[in-house]
Amino acid sequence: QLHLVESGGGLVQPGGSLRLSCAASGVGFDYHAVGWYHQAPGKEREGVSCISDSGDLSGYSDSVEGRFTISRDNSKNTVYLQMNRLTAEDTGVYFCAAGVYGCAEYLLVGADAWGQGTQVTVPS
Numbered sequence: 001q002l003h004l005v006e007s008g009g010g011l012v013q014p015g016g017s018l019r020l021s022c023a024a025s026g027v028g029f030d031y032h033a034v035g036w037y038h039q040a041p042g043k044e045r046e047g048v049s050c051i052s053d054s055g056d057l058s059g060y061s062d063s064v065e066g067r068f069t070i071s072r073d074n075s076k077n078t079v080y081l082q083m084n085r086l087t088a089e090d091t092g093v094y095f096c097a098a099g100v101y102g103c104a105e106y107l108l109v110g111a112d113a114w115g116q117g118t119q120v121t122v123p124s
Contacts, residue, residue: 002026002098002113009094009118012086016122020081022096022115030054030074032098035108036081039117040092048094050103051079059106063089088124093117 008020022034035050049070051058058070069082079096097111 004113004115006115006118009120011121017084022079024077029077033102034079034098037095038092047107050106050108061106086122088122091122
C-alpha cells in the first residue's frame with residue numbers, strides 16, 4: 001500500500017501562487033491515479049483535480065479550471081498541484097489520494113491511500 005505525504009502549503013497573498021507536492025512511498029505508484037482534494041473551513045472535502053497513472057489524462061473542477069495545473073513525475077513518485085491566482089476561497093486543507101481505478105473527470109475513483117493534508121491560507 002502507498003503512503004502519501006503532502007507538502008508545499010503555506011500563507012500566500014491573494015493573486016499569488018503555490019505548488020503542492022504529494023510524495024508517495026511504497027510499491028506501485030506508477031499504476032495509481034492521484035487526486036487532489038480541498039477542504040475549506042467548516043465544509044466537506046471536495047475533489048479539485050485528478051491525474052491518470054501515466055499522466056496523460058487530467059481533469060479539474062470548475063472552481064480551479066484555468067488556475068490550477070496537476071502534473072506528475074513517476075521517476076520521483078510525486079504528483080504536483082500548481083495553484084495560481086489564489087483567492088480566499090482557496091483557503092483550506094489540501095489532501096492527495098491515490099487509487100488504481102483511475103479518474104472520473106476531476107474525481108479519483110476509489111481511493112486506497114490518503115495523505116495527511118497540507119494547509120493553504122489566502123487572507124481575504
